[in-house]
Amino acid sequence: MMAYNKEWYRRNLQLIWPALKVNVVRFFRMARR
Secondary structure, three states: OHHHHHHHHHHHHHHHHHHHHHHHHHHHHHHHO
């Protein structure tokens, strides 16, 4: 069960990470002003 969970988590992260990174960068740009 744990191995399956880790695989699912990694796959989800690959989908979510790019959008998350864009939001983080945008947030830091606004915060820097």
